[in-house]
Amino acid sequence: MLESSCMRLLRAGDSSGFCFNHKCFEALFCFRHMLADVKPNSVTFIAALAACAATGSLRYGKEIHAHVLRRGLASEGYVPNALLDLYVKCGHTGYAWAQFSAHGEKDVVSWNIMLAGFVAHGHGDIALSFFNEMLETGEHPDEVTFVALLCGCSRAGMVSQGWELFHRMTEEYSIVPNLKHYACMVDLLSRVGRLTQAYDFINRMPITPDAAVWGALLNGCRIHRHTELGELAAKFVLELEPNDAGYHVLLSDLYADAGKWAEVARVRKTMREKGLEQDYGCSWVEVKGDIHAFLTGDESHPQIKEINAVLHSIYERMKASGFDPIESYSLEDKEVSKDDVLCGHSERLAVAFGLINTTPGTSIFVTKNQYTCQSCHGILSMISKIVRREIIVRDTKEFHHFRDGSCSCGGSG
Structure with missing residues (x-):
């Protein structure tokens, strides 16, 4: 099943220009064939587990975990951390926690993987508690630890905790903030509407801000509709990254x-x-061990008629309840959804396929190579309420856990 899945994804990638995780699927395809002739060592298993983590291939990741156990390599080198990373990135923090607890010796990388996992799943408060537990064991945090913590504070709107951590990082642990730390702080201030404070913070930075720093301010201006400051932030962003479609x-x-x-x-x-509107979105979902990929505008899937029928039915139910799933405006004599440029909405197809091919009540886990737009965010929230299912989408920014009409990120994309 893995072979057919990988080949289908590779064909999809070749036909659309899609390359995100292309090499990861190819690596898994090669690993499957390798097992017949060669006994992999720990380095090979680590690479295969990393590919599964990147693509959200949980079932095959579990198979590789079983191979690791049979070979007696579960505690060798970076293998324990590779397993942690697999389960965290596939949305199974319970498995990750069991793996973390079972492994006797833990290093700062192990703690960081778990911290980043809690943050990605929207559990900033748990991440802070976990950090305190980390300190109690005597483990020394590093710069990666604080990137995860500051990111968690930003997403949870915990401003005072973020400032405290930023100062502790330098004063207690002698860690010099890098651009990622500064970007997290700007994001933290911008998300809660402290845009002027964020701008002043940028101007006081001892290092030259990069596109991520200015981009965090731009995103905050978008959220709080501060056009003038947003234009200024965009000016700096696009000077640094003139060909970035996201900005x-x-x-x-x-x-x-x-x-x-x-x-x-x-x-x-x-x-x-x-040529920045040619980046195709792709989402994939694993069902019964097989990975199904859905590209933006692609109608080639064998079940596409059923998928479109399910989506049409859901859209009609949304409209009946007063929620219009198609938000668009007229521009240059052409109806264009304002989010179509980057999102592509491919996750809708993946979710609909999951609804058709899984048992009612089970969760659906989708991985996407781009960010989830506001329109899709609202639609997936409504779908989770209508069908009474948990829908998990891992995009390029974070995990979105949709349950009963709401999302773990607390926002709208």
Whole structure:
């Protein structure tokens, strides 16, 4: 099953320009064939587990875990941490916790993997408690530890805790903040609406801010609709990363929320001229050990008629309840969803396929190569309420756990 899954994904990638995790699927395909002739060592198992973690291939990851146990390599080198990473990134923190607890010797990497996992799943408060437990064991945190913690504070809106950690990092542990730490702090301040404070913080930085730092401010301006400061942030961002589609979309959304359609059109025109609207979205879901990939605008899946029928039925139920799933506006004589540029909405197809092919009541886990837009976020929230299922989407930013109409991230994409 893995072989057919990988080949289907590779074919999809070749036909669409899609390359995210392309090599990971290819690696798993090669590993499967390798098992017939060669006994893998711990390094090979680590690489295979990393590929499973990157692609969300939990079932095959468990098979590799079984191979590791049979070979007696579960405690060798980085293997324990590779297993931790697998279960965290596949959305099974329970498995990860069991693996973490079972492994006697833990290093700072083990703690960091668990911390990052709690943060990615929206459990900033648990991450802080876990950090205190880490300190009680005598483990010394490193710069990666604080990136995870500051990110957790940012997503949970814990401003005072974030400031405390930022100061402790330098004063107690002599860790010099790098650009990732500064970006987390700007994101923390921007998300809660302290945009002027975030801008002043950037101006006081002892190192030159990069695109991620300015991008965090731009995102905050988008959230809180501060067009003037957002334009300033975008100016710096696009000077540093002129060909990044994501930052162009943030700017486009900033203008769209302000009703500045001429500016939206200008940004979109720039994107078309630079070829930035050609990045295809892809989502994949594992069902009964087989991985099914769904590309933006792709109608080639054998069950596509059933998938579209399910989505149409769900959309009709949403409209009947007063929620319009299709948010669009007219631009240049063309109906365009403002989120279509980067999202692609491929996760909707993956979720619908999961609904058709899994037992009612079971969770659906989808991995996506791009971020989840506000439109899809709202639709998936509604789907989780309508079908009474948990839907987990791992995009490029974080995990989204949709349950009964709400999401673990607390936001709308």
